[in-house]
Amino acid sequence: xxxxxxxxxxxxxxxxxxxxxxxxxxxxxxxxxxxxxxxxxxxxxxxxxxxxxxxxxxxxxxxxxxxxxxxxxxxxxxxxxxxxxxxxxx
Amino acid sequence: xxxxxxxxxxxxxxxxxxxxxxxxxxxxxxxxxxxxxxxxxxxxxxxxxxxxxxxxxxxxxxxxxxxxxxxxxxxxxxxxxxxxxxxxxxxxxxxxxxxxxxxxxxxxxxxxxxxxxxxxxxxxxxxxxxxxxxxxxxxxxxxxxxxxxxxxxxxxxxxxxxxxxxxxxxxxxxxxxxxxxxxxxxxxxxxxxxxxxxxxxxxxxxxxxxxxxxxxxxxxxxxxxxxxxxxxxxxxxxxxxxxxxxxxxxxxxxxxxxxxxxxxxxxxxxxxxxxxxxxxxxxxxxxxxxxxxxxxxxxxxxxxxxx
Numbered sequence: 001x002x003x004x005x006x007x008x009x010x011x012x013x014x015x016x017x018x019x020x021x022x023x024x025x026x027x028x029x030x031x032x033x034x035x036x037x038x039x040x041x042x043x044x045x046x047x048x049x050x051x052x053x054x055x056x057x058x059x060x061x062x063x064x065x066x067x068x069x070x071x072x073x074x075x076x077x078x079x080x081x082x083x084x085x086x087x088x089x090x
Numbered sequence: 091x092x093x094x095x096x097x098x099x100x101x102x103x104x105x106x107x108x109x110x111x112x113x114x115x116x117x118x119x120x121x122x123x124x125x126x127x128x129x130x131x132x133x134x135x136x137x138x139x140x141x142x143x144x145x146x147x148x149x150x151x152x153x154x155x156x157x158x159x160x161x162x163x164x165x166x167x168x169x170x171x172x173x174x175x176x177x178x179x180x181x182x183x184x185x186x187x188x189x190x191x192x193x194x195x196x197x198x199x200x201x202x203x204x205x206x207x208x209x210x211x212x213x214x215x216x217x218x219x220x221x222x223x224x225x226x227x228x229x230x231x232x233x234x235x236x237x238x239x240x241x242x243x244x245x246x247x248x249x250x251x252x253x254x255x256x257x258x259x260x261x262x263x264x265x266x267x268x269x270x271x272x273x274x275x276x277x278x279x280x281x282x283x284x285x286x287x288x289x290x291x292x293x294x295x296x297x298x299x300x301x302x303x304x305x306x307x308x309x310x311x312x313x314x315x316x317x318x319x320x321x322x323x324x325x326x327x328x329x330x331x332x333x334x335x336x337x338x339x340x341x342x343x344x345x346x347x348x349x350x351x352x353x354x355x356x357x358x359x360x361x362x363x364x365x366x367x368x369x370x371x372x373x374x375x376x377x378x379x380x381x382x383x384x385x386x387x388x389x390x391x392x393x394x395x396x397x
């Protein structure tokens with residue numbers, strides 16, 4: 001497993017936004033502290049993942065009140081191996 | 091004096107009389123603006139540090155004199171993150187999340203273990219500065235403001251001070267491990283719109299082994315029942331590898347029996363972080379069959395899963 005960190009520039013204040021991801025051997029990507037810029041990046045990499053798409057700005061604007069995305073990505077437990085999953089916050 | 095101040099505002103009888111429902115969720119009607127109550131309670135909470143019983147460990151130590159309790163937190167709060175995120179429940183995001191350093195549990199798999207186990211991690215907490223960031227986030231489209239940790243209960247004075255500086259209309263989320271005390275609940279009553287509470291372990295043996303916490307299940311159940319009666323409640327369970335039957339099943343069964351219809355977020359993105367390697371079964375991620383089995387159990391018990 002390979003762990004990576006990403007800092008994305010926050011345009012307004014110059015502060016750093018921090019997200020972390022973990023790429024599993026089977027291709028799954030676990031994400032921790034997901035920020036909007038990171039969600040948009042992941043959504044571009046895998047547009048079919050509803051769980052990430054629903055967290056990117058474009059999808060949020062389109063379906064601001066969505067609570068039950070229809071596809072298989074709507075709950076993290078039924079992801080295909082190529083999907084993204086939201087990791088734990090303990 | 092502390093007891094008197096609390097009783098004037100939120101004894102059980104008082105709370106029952108002032109309970110209202112908003113959008114189908116219980117809510118305590120406050121006797122004064124939220125900011126005013128939060129400011130008063132922050133002062134009370136600060137005084138209570140002299141005999142700290144904010145969490146169920148019930149240490150009773152004087153934190154004003156130093157970090158003497160099991161959480162190792164002193165009187166001053168620190169924080170390790172404050173940013174707008176989209177990884178929480180869809181109905182809560184984007185959320186401006188403030189993570190206070192320190193925790194009363196010792197979960198070996200904690201993804202923020204370095205900061206959650208260490209209340210001295212991060213930067214000194216300036217409620218005014220963080221509140222200013224939160225207000226800016228709201229202006230930029232954040233839907234909620236989330237106070238979390240670590241475990242924010244450990245730093246109730248700071249958390250309440252932050253609330254006192256936030257707009258009255260801001261939707262506030264209390265992200266907790268649900269291991270707080272009745273005293274803590276009284277101080278929090280009516281201030282947060284949503285309690286986002288973990289139910290991590292389905293039995294006390296796993297809780298003791300993985301988080302070094304005794305009597306876990308009873309405390310969490312007590313907190314969840316209280317939270318469901320006082321605010322909107324979302325229960326979160328992090329599915330752990332090898333713990334579907336021993337932990338998730340009893341959690342799901344209890345939720346179905348005691349909090350039917352409560353929103354449940356089942357998270358399968360277990361990340362073998364921090365000291366997870368100390369436990370053989372936690373050295374890996376959750377497998378797809380485990381995830382599928384967990385979802386099947388949720389459906390079997392009729393749980394209201396939310397993304």
